[in-house]
Amino acid sequence: MSETTVNQLSAKDFKSDQEVRWCPGCGDHAVLNAVQKALSEIGIPREKIAFISGIGCSSRFPYYMNTYGFHGIHGRASAIASGVKVANPDLSVWQITGDGDALAIGGNHFIHVVRRNIDINIILFNNEIYGLTKGQYSPTSQKGIVTKTSPFGTVEEPFSVGELVIGAKGKFFARTLDSNVSLSAQIYVEAARHKGTSVIEVLQNCVIFNDGIHEVVAGKEIRDERTIILKHGEPMIFGKNNDMGLVLEGLKLKVVKLGENGITEKNILVHNAFESNPGIQYMLANMKYPEYPVALGVIRSVPGATYESDLAAQIEDVKKSTKIKSMDDLLNSGSVWKVE
Amino acid sequence: MSETTVNQLSAKDFKSDQEVRWCPGCGDHAVLNAVQKALSEIGIPREKIAFISGIGCSSRFPYYMNTYGFHGIHGRASAIASGVKVANPDLSVWQITGDGDALAIGGNHFIHVVRRNIDINIILFNNEIYGLTKGQYSPTSQKGIVTKTSPFGTVEEPFSVGELVIGAKGKFFARTLDSNVSLSAQIYVEAARHKGTSVIEVLQNCVIFNDGIHEVVAGKEIRDERTIILKHGEPMIFGKNNDMGLVLEGLKLKVVKLGENGITEKNILVHNAFESNPGIQYMLANMKYPEYPVALGVIRSVPGATYESDLAAQIEDVKKSTKIKSMDDLLNSGSVWKVE
């Protein structure tokens, strides 16, 4: 899993000849960089990669990648990508989607691709707004937010992406910040290596319609204090001085300070992304500032059978045992009779 | 919450003049009885009740109820019901849906109605099959099942209804057996009284296309041993002799026997359906036989603001403070000028 093929391609080789049209300052630019960086590490040749997207600002992504690409229709990226991957399991398939594209109109395909565990890497750009249509609230917008379609504030609670993914039987969930290119690239590499659907939520800034929405945790100054980067097998420690940690108190997580009340690294929870029972991962995915730091990194990564390989195996099995080897065989199988 | 209006209507008064067309022996008959029984207890007059459904065997339900009814199109019951309830919050709105209707084609509307917490009571008939179209697997069918569209067994993991509901921010989730009419009726009463979306999963038998699929836990002989009926505030005890219980071991639930290893009722977990942190409820909803008994009863019931009342309140607020009281006012508001 951890070996990489030697790869001659650099991040630059994944850039297409199209002008990047996102607004200056949009978080999408950084995501593009991180993905190109990750691909250069993963070492799959360009022609074996397909980027599939829906509609939204973020969904323009495939145009900027010098790989195979399919800019779909709104909300259907998961379905198109499922078709691509099941048809050709050899391809490395990446789905690019927004919070509207994946969770509003595309919510059904999203939960189903996750349930089926098709080996697709889904990068979900969560700017908590519909960017492309110029600023309406989305299913991840915080309750009460004033937008063009909620001039008096919304009256609905948002989804939490991680919670929904786990609720839909998700086996891989990670979270990152648009601005943290190296963390992001690392996560994309892990996602690519994971067999099964990987969902990566990117907290992405829309400078035009929802500027600074993640700033409270993502701001350069504060992010070390307000986020925690989880790594499998490592204790859950965070803070500028690495002096904060997470422990379990009863059934709840709790933030503690190392050194206080006799707490040492030994008391701190160790992250287990591979645990299939989602209990703690669920709580981790759901941590919210200010009570908790927001969890980044790979929160859950559980192996499991994938749809496309089980299907391929089933077909191989049937083919081995059948007497029908060709269309002529099929046509002449069962009850037939001759007229002479 | 617990007072009922005195109500003259009996279960029979809720029967419509239409012949019930489900197969003899279908679990749907019992659900119909239980609902009619519950309504006679709830005490809302017939004209204030609307049954909304999608398409499927179960979705024929509204025809058999002498209330307002809308037999919709496949998968859209949640959306239609949302419109009904938001338009007229005075109505008691019941959505009838199948595992295909709610979780295949209707999955998106389903997770969104749950997220919005619109006060609708959703009865989800889970027979783990598409009944009406004569027996194809559904998103709740067990992996490997052989059906008309999976002659070699399915290759996909099913949703667990409770897990998905909680993952979608669900605040009320209950489970019952078609055959247990009195438990079911009780649950329907509780669901009706709960403000917000209530999802009730009914383990329902399709005698024709998936006969006996729930029998392993629902069979009359064994159900006391293999299911547990949860009641808020009561210890989690089950078994024919009420001698089995659930305890927490680390972060996991465990089945214990009372009287063995010094375990008494005091050690047993007490069910808290009102706890908003879904941790334990999540595990309860997910318990599977043979490791655990399957949980029945109201597993989660957490109060929360409903979409329709927040919206109504917002409209009242705006109306109070606005100078625009009529269309003429609106037409003449803002920049206007006179030509004389």
Add this chain to the structure above:
Amino acid sequence: MTKRSKVIEKEEVVIRFSGDSGDGMQLTGTLFSDTAALYGNDISTFPDYPAEIRAPQGTVGGVSGFQVHLGHSEINTPGDFSDVLVAMNPAAIKANAKWIKPGGTIILDKDNFTQKNLEKAGYSRDPIAEENLENYNIIPAPITSMVKESLKDLGLDMKTVTRTKNMFALGMVYWLFDRKLKYTEQYFDKKFGKKPEVAQANKIVLRAGYYYAETIEALTPVIRVSPAPISKGTYRNICGNAATAWGIIAAAEKAGLTVFIGSYPITPATGILEELAARKDMGVKSFQAEDEIAGICTALGASFAGHLGVTSTSGPGLALKSEAIGLAVMTELPLVIIDVQRGGPSTGLPTKTEQADLMQALYGRNGECPVVVIAASTPSDCFHFAFEAARIALEHMTPVLLLTDSYLANGSEPWKIPVMQDLPSIKPPYADTVEIPFMPYKRDKEKLVRKWAIPGTPGLEHRIGGLEKTAKGTVSYIPENHELMVNLRAEKVARVAAGIPDLELFGPESGDLLIAGWGGSYGYLLTAARELQSEGYKVSLANFNYINPMPGNVRDVFSRFRSIVVCELNMGQFANYLRMNYQEFRYEQLNKVQGLPFTVNEIKEKCINILEGN
């Protein structure tokens, strides 16, 4: 097996098996058809079961029927009126009384004509009297009690016993038509291999029925239908849905591709998905999607990835696929979309037949969004047109919409099995790696078709999508480019016409009346045309299979007839489509929207009416 006094040779005969949903009428009908086909008759069948949910036992709503039309000349429809009706209960009489030929034969299970059952069916006393059937050939048989009697020594449970009732009736019909029991008995042995007592019971009862018929003399005259003089070859029975599925697989084999079907179950199209799901032996990848939109989108994704993408559905599902069909048009990927039409609008009459999705197929999308539309006309030629749909999709890089209908999907007929070698080869326009940089929307001059670059091929990396693009694949809002592309997409579809056959005429090259129809009404229209021709009228039939684009000779054909009548199971959609395309002709219309096929008589009446200038 026995000697009989009179044997009438009939040209053709229609038999209808009718009973409660639980009575096994579909199986009975199928077994009968198989036997007839093996005997060499030409046949056409029409299963007609009730709404998807089982209605209460014994009511008219719960009646399930299966009609078989057999003959020794060519048979094109399952027939309008039946010569023989098997009625397992009073409701079956109620449902079918008006569809029995005057003087026809009715076999009924008189044990089931209880007071309660009569009431359930809506009769107060004797159905035969109430329906004025006294002069018909009524054969009341105590089927239930005789079945019990025949099996009393076998020690079977009551359910198994009563389940064999239909075989008693079948035995009677076999006797009536002088058929061998062999094939059916073999079926029992195979089906109940692990339960020999059940196989045994069925055989006993089948024979009991056969013998019972023989015993009571009432049955004469016996009807005998000699084999149809059909051309040499190997034959099988096939229904429309299976033929459709097989046509797709055959095309994939010819093109060297794998089939990917993304689909969501819906009556009456589910059979296609079910058959393809069973065809893992042929390497088919079937994907039961979460809904129709995912069905088409997964199929389109698979096409992008280099498979033959297919999606199947019925009217409401086609409506849901509308938006994605637009994406297929824009991305110019091969895709076969199958719509098995049923009664509409909305959920409508899900188990009944209709031809009312034509306009939706042609225009049900935003923008100028042309697709190829073709329609099959018999159960077995669903194979041919599914093959054609795939061929056109692959060679012209376009979505193709294939229309069949409930009547074709469920109906079956004997079919001369094709030999794969005789089918045309299919050559998709694969992109060549010498053409780097690859231009996704560069077209060949002749067909205006773009090239197909399969992901995985080094050097052909490219991006496509639903926004308007230039030939290079760059998103473009340039007005002139948009108009150019709109025209090119339309012209590309129009040029498919160059590869399709001329419209065929059944009957004289010119005359007084042209019957124009399309798709599944073919059998009825042809029978009507033939009968009119034999009655001396100058009538021909033109049944359209290629709807967009249309064959090149349509204008020419139309101009050779004094009148044209367009017959279809809708309110006139094809007639209107003809008005748009061939405005210079006047079109009479015959329309029916009852969830049922035409009857030959309806067609003839309308034609004679026109011919006689009324």
Add this chain to the structure above:
Amino acid sequence: MTKRSKVIEKEEVVIRFSGDSGDGMQLTGTLFSDTAALYGNDISTFPDYPAEIRAPQGTVGGVSGFQVHLGHSEINTPGDFSDVLVAMNPAAIKANAKWIKPGGTIILDKDNFTQKNLEKAGYSRDPIAEENLENYNIIPAPITSMVKESLKDLGLDMKTVTRTKNMFALGMVYWLFDRKLKYTEQYFDKKFGKKPEVAQANKIVLRAGYYYAETIEALTPVIRVSPAPISKGTYRNICGNAATAWGIIAAAEKAGLTVFIGSYPITPATGILEELAARKDMGVKSFQAEDEIAGICTALGASFAGHLGVTSTSGPGLALKSEAIGLAVMTELPLVIIDVQRGGPSTGLPTKTEQADLMQALYGRNGECPVVVIAASTPSDCFHFAFEAARIALEHMTPVLLLTDSYLANGSEPWKIPVMQDLPSIKPPYADTVEIPFMPYKRDKEKLVRKWAIPGTPGLEHRIGGLEKTAKGTVSYIPENHELMVNLRAEKVARVAAGIPDLELFGPESGDLLIAGWGGSYGYLLTAARELQSEGYKVSLANFNYINPMPGNVRDVFSRFRSIVVCELNMGQFANYLRMNYQEFRYEQLNKVQGLPFTVNEIKEKCINILEGN
């Protein structure tokens, strides 16, 4: 404010503000239009911004424009060619060069004509020379540096400073057209109430521009447009989307109902949802659904519950709503479906205009599924037709599809405010509790409309749904009942015709050529017709707003002209629809599919061509 040497009186003038997406051109244009309208000009505007994503700064793809056409006679279009172009950068010249009237005026920010920007726009040296604009009236102003200069003492940050550039240009244009600055200054005070420094900065810059224009003499001749002689009343500016939203609310008020809009954002229809979401003061319930299907289904649920259900979308969204429209047809509930058409197919050209959803609106559903289809023709009459859509839906218990388009939705014009009392009352056919047992599909004799029984009413409990039903509401598969219901639903829609006005003719009652159009092309068609008439041609215009059913006098009107030309922004959908319905006439066609409105010249050319028999 100043004295000028020459003042030219012009009948009308077209001004185009053009710059980078970030340059605030839409606001500039809007402020200018408001001022012009308040002054009493008749105006018509056309905002024209790029694809939904901001293209790279300085490129042609990123150019955003706003065109205003004003005059003292009636103005029907935003104009084809502009008299004055404000170009904030080289790309704006590139994008608009061919749309400036020969000899027109170009104001440009010469600070932005740097080498880098020239290259971005695709120029190698001087755009004026490259575009052959040397003889035009070019006004190169160092806008950026002057703005910085004007504000240098205010201590503002650079972003705020450069953001005011557009106001400098606006100031110049105000001077050019002799407008008062007052309204715009008031706008600043209101808009930046909490940031007086920003308001102050904008005022300074506006005036600086105004004065700058005054200072440099190059500006003469000044163009002056006197107020249009329009009828007395109170006026406001309104764009199509707001007018649509308001028409709906007005209808609900007249019917005594609450509006429920279930909708999903989509360009260019989002404005309707946004306006309705803001109208909580009028009690509107807006529901931003998870997708278009939920949008229409929630609206239909709300209709069932007794509200005026409305859903708004554009082409791709309409495709998704197809299936649910069928349900609305079957349940016969009042529902307004608004489709703001944009360039297709598929995602197509999302921000551009087109009229290519007509066939989808008419036929994009399974089965025989008729809905009422109407289309608005100007931004302000969107109010009227939205009102009509709601009236028909409520009084005829039917879904009504209202077609507008991107051009109408975003365009604005002065509008004489109606008085609610003068609008017709709306009386839905509520069920009466004396009619127990309630029969949901029982119809009145005249209009064939069923009654509306609102949940909550005791005694009227009933069930409806998408399966075919009898008058009593019982599910029915009876063939004759189905045909009856199909016919009744069609006839019900046809009878809406009795309540709609005759087709209006603009021009003589008969003549050589009838220009036939529909919906939003009206302004251009009318201008062309008027010009042709004034040039002596016997030409009239008939612009259709009622498309299904059509007005009663169409055949009569058509028969009075020697030729008919159908002009529309698609490949001929309405022309084909006319062929279906009025087959006896010959239809010429003028079609354009470029994402742009017609130009008056294109129309005139085509007409003259026909008139002169080419």
